[in-house]
Amino acid sequence: MGASMIFRFLIVFLISFSIAESQYSFPHYSAKKSTTSGTPSYDNPMGMGDRQSSIAESDNGAFGTGGIAPIINGSRTDETTWFTSQTASGLEITFDFGAPQIITEITWYQSSTAEHGTWIIQAHNGGTWNDVGSSFTLGGATTQVITAPSSNTTGYRYYILVGLSGTTSDGPYIHEIEFKLVAE
Numbered sequence: 507m508g509a510s511m512i513f514r515f516l517i518v519f520l521i522s523f524s525i526a527e528s529q530y531s532f533p534h535y536s537a538k539k540s541t542t543s544g545t546p547s548y549d550n551p552m553g554m555g556d557r558q559s560s561i562a563e564s565d566n567g568a569f570g571t572g573g574i575a576p577i578i579n580g581s582r583t584d585e586t587t588w589f590t591s592q593t594a595s596g597l598e599i600t601f602d603f604g605a606p607q608i609i610t611e612i613t614w615y616q617s618s619t620a621e622h623g624t625w626i627i628q629a630h631n632g633g634t635w636n637d638v639g640s641s642f643t644l645g646g647a648t649t650q651v652i653t654a655p656s657s658n659t660t661g662y663r664y665y666i667l668v669g670l671s672g673t674t675s676d677g678p679y680i681h682e683i684e685f686k687l688v689a690e
């Protein structure tokens with residue numbers, strides 16, 4: 507192969523390469539850019555860690571003097587929050603994420619295997635409250651993976667743990683709550 511042949515191959519290669527670039531680079535880039543809603547994950551914003559400045563949480567008397575804030579402070583070993591022992595029915599633990607999130611799983615950390623009665627996850631965007639999955643026993647393990655919302659595909663700004671029956675236990679420290687979620 508002579509030098510001119512190699513030169514011609516090189517020219518053809520460079521022209522082909524620039525055509526391919528002009529045809530495919532921009533659409534490829536656009537496709538990546540348009541994929542804004544990903545997969546629910548604990549690693550997404552507000553899933554875990556110290557979320558006291560991003561999630562507004564409240565409860566209607568479920569907890570003792572430690573209050574609810576430490577359950578979203580990022581520590582799975584802190585000993586500042588516990589339920590008071592009372593009827594679970596009517597208790598509400600509310601999380602305001604500021605914008606709709608699709609939650610598909612919750613992990614609850616506490617210091618013993620005590621149970622707190624039967625609860626359900628409900629959610630809303632300022633209107634009708636919706637059940638997100640079936641009811642479940644809260645507690646029963648030091649690390650409880652709550653899969654009740656596993657088939658949820660709807661984004662809600664407000665999620666509420668709602669007590670249905672049974673009693674809460676003042677035995678364990680409630681260490682932390684984490685959410686497998688993605689912004690809608």
Ligand SMILES: [Ca+2]
Pocket residue numbers: 576577578579580581582583584680681682
């Ligand atoms: Ca904590």
